[in-house]
Amino acid sequence: MIRVDRSIVLQVVNFVALVFLLFRFLFKPVVKALDRRSQLIKGELQKIAEEKETLEKMKQSLLEEKKNLKEEYVRTIDQARLEAAKIKEEIVREAFEEGEKIRKEYEKRAKKEVEKLFSTMKEEMVNVAEEVIKKFLQSQITPEIQTQIIANMFEEAMKQLEAVMEVGHGQRND
Amino acid sequence: MEELFNPQVFFYFLGLPVTKTVVSTWIVMAFLVILSWFITRRMNPVPTRLQNIVELFVEAIINLIEGMSPGNGRKFLPLVGSLALFIGTASIAHLVPGLKAPTSDFNTAFALALVVFFAVPFYGIAMRGVRGYFREYVSPSPILLPFHIISEITRTFSLALRLFGNILGEEIIIGIFFLLSPLFVPIPMMLFSVFTGVIQAYIFTILTVVYISAAVEVHEG
Amino acid sequence: MQGEILFLCVTVFTAGFSIAFGVVFPALGQGRACAQALESIARQPEATGPISRTLFVGLAMLESLAIYVLVVSLILLFANPLFRYVFK
Numbered sequence: 380m381i382r383v384d385r386s387i388v389l390q391v392v393n394f395v396a397l398v399f400l401l402f403r404f405l406f407k408p409v410v411k412a413l414d415r416r417s418q419l420i421k422g423e424l425q426k427i428a429e430e431k432e433t434l435e436k437m438k439q440s441l442l443e444e445k446k447n448l449k450e451e452y453v454r455t456i457d458q459a460r461l462e463a464a465k466i467k468e469e470i471v472r473e474a475f476e477e478g479e480k481i482r483k484e485y486e487k488r489a490k491k492e493v494e495k496l497f498s499t500m501k502e503e504m505v506n507v508a509e510e511v512i513k514k515f516l517q518s519q520i521t522p523e524i525q526t527q528i529i530a531n532m533f534e535e536a537m538k539q540l541e542a543v544m545e546v547g548h549g550q551r552n553d
Numbered sequence: 554m555e556e557l558f559n560p561q562v563f564f565y566f567l568g569l570p571v572t573k574t575v576v577s578t579w580i581v582m583a584f585l586v587i588l589s590w591f592i593t594r595r596m597n598p599v600p601t602r603l604q605n606i607v608e609l610f611v612e613a614i615i616n617l618i619e620g621m622s623p624g625n626g627r628k629f630l631p632l633v634g635s636l637a638l639f640i641g642t643a644s645i646a647h648l649v650p651g652l653k654a655p656t657s658d659f660n661t662a663f664a665l666a667l668v669v670f671f672a673v674p675f676y677g678i679a680m681r682g683v684r685g686y687f688r689e690y691v692s693p694s695p696i697l698l699p700f701h702i703i704s705e706i707t708r709t710f711s712l713a714l715r716l717f718g719n720i721l722g723e724e725i726i727i728g729i730f731f732l733l734s735p736l737f738v739p740i741p742m743m744l745f746s747v748f749t750g751v752i753q754a755y756i757f758t759i760l761t762v763v764y765i766s767a768a769v770e771v772h773e774g
Numbered sequence: 775m776q777g778e779i780l781f782l783c784v785t786v787f788t789a790g791f792s793i794a795f796g797v798v799f800p801a802l803g804q805g806r807a808c809a810q811a812l813e814s815i816a817r818q819p820e821a822t823g824p825i826s827r828t829l830f831v832g833l834a835m836l837e838s839l840a841i842y843v844l845v846v847s848l849i850l851l852f853a854n855p856l857f858r859y860v861f862k
Contacts, residue, residue: 383663386570390578390655390664397582397639402631405589405638409611410627412596412604419598620827711838718841721848756834759827 489546496543500536507532560653574658581643581655610634617759622766625680629765632672636665637758644720644750647727648743656753657724662717669761670709677768686768712760719753781860789847796843803836 511532515525560573592603600608614634615626622629640656647654655661677686690701723746730739811829815822849855 383660384570385568386572386575386658387660387664387667389566389569389571389575390658390661391667393575393578393582394635394639394664394668397585398631398635400582400586401589401635401638404586405593405607406611406631406634408593408596409607410630412593412598412600413608413611415596416598620824714845715834715838715841718844719837722841722844752830756830756837759831760834763831 492546493543496540500540500543504532504536507536560658572658572660573653574655574661577646577652578643578655578661580652581639581646585638585642610638614758618762618766621762622769625766625769629676629762632668633758633762633765636669636761637754640665640716640757641751641754644716644753645747647720647724648746654720654724654750656716656750657720659713659717662720663713665716665757666709666713669712669764670705672761673705673764673768676765680769681771685771689768708760708764712757716753716757719749723749778860781856785850785854789850792843792850793847796846797840800836800840803839804833807832807836 511525511529514528562570562572563576564571589607592607596604611630611634614630614637618629618633619626643655643661644657645654646652647657656665674686677689690698723742727739727742727746730742807829811825814825818825
């Protein structure tokens with residue numbers, strides 16, 4: 380049993396043959412498949428890294444675009460604000476001018492009125508003077524009374540004038 | 554019982570006796586080669602179940618070698634992987650009716666140990682050169698040369714005897730159980746023999762790796 | 775005939791005795807090795823791989839001692855080369 384006979388030669392040959400057969404049919408294909416898979420995985424990883432990079436770039440560009448858009452937005456809004464301010468100014472100016480025009484018109488009208496009043500006043504004064512002269516001529520009145528009368532008349536005329544003037548002022552202030 | 558120790562000789566091939574052991578070895582070899590051909594016939598990048606098992610085995614062997622001799626996993630893979638696969642299969646072949654476990658014949662065990670015995674200097678010379686390899690025998694001093702040689706020879710015998718003794722012991726125990734009670738009783742022992750076979754394959758493989766990696770190891774100075 | 779029976783008796787006795795005693799010491803050694811390895815693994819669970827690998831190699835070495843005994847006793851029982859001289 381523990382005797383070594385010549386079948387040991389056969390067994391050695393058998394085992395060496397088995398090593399070669401297994402190398403041909405088992406180890407070579409399996410190692411090749413493992414290598415191929417690791418190659419494949421490496422390639423995939425590389426591809427993924429590249430894709431990641433492009434995505435990163437895209438993100439960067441998108442972010443930049445966003446920033447630009449924001450800037451543009453801010454600029455547009457500022458511009459719009461400026462424009463709005465201009466328009467506001469214009470409107471205010473126009474309104475002011477209108478007001479001015481209206482005021483001027485009223486002033487003109489008031490002046491005309493005043494002038495008319497002045498002219499009527501003048502006529503009246505002339506009339507009064509005439510009357511005074513008439514009365515003076517008709518009845519001999521003392522010079523004191525005369526002056527009194529003239530003063531009274533004048534004062535009245537002045538009061539009237541003042542009233543008219545005041546009316547004109549009030550209209551201008553509107 | 555007699556059959557266990559002196560396997561039947563079927564015929565002579567070139568004057569060499571073709572015993573039952575040799576025929577069992579052929580059957581085991583055919584089984585392994587056909588199975589591996591069947592599995593590796595179409596290797597997919599996405600592995601199927603059988604392919605996964607094979608890949609797992611190959612990777613385990615490569616890792617085993619890399620753990621003791623880094624960088625040489627691919628070089629030793631054919632020999633070491635074949636040893637593991639053949640011993641593992643051959644040690645449980647006696648569970649198949651009509652077959653004899655080839656490793657329970659001292660011829661097979663000694664043949665395997667002889668292959669390792671010659672593979673060690675083969676790899677050592679291939680990787681370190683003739684001078685580099687044989688310098689190991691006279692280091693640290695030439696007095697140790699006989700001891701190195703004796704250790705090489707005894708460890709070869711030890712490898713062969715360990716494998717052969719374990720498997721044969723298992724076979725004898727199963728045989729005795731069969732003689733006592735052929736039904737059901739030997740089954741636990743048969744299961745245990747599977748365990749023993751796989752363990753022996755592992756030990757033979759790991760010792761081979763240890764010997765070979767010691768031979769190819771480059772010492773500084 | 776007396777001498778031959780004595781030879782057989784001694785052979786069988788030696789075979790059984792060598793198994794009985796030859797197995798004790800490797801068993802003790804293996805037990806020690808296993809215990810130490812388990813302790814180491816319990817202390818350092820992350821080193822399980824190298825420890826168990828070394829343990830297996832060491833156990834194989836110890837096991838081979840017991841296997842030598844087994845082989846010797848098997849030779850004595852089944853393939854005794856001295857049978858030829860005793861039983862002519």
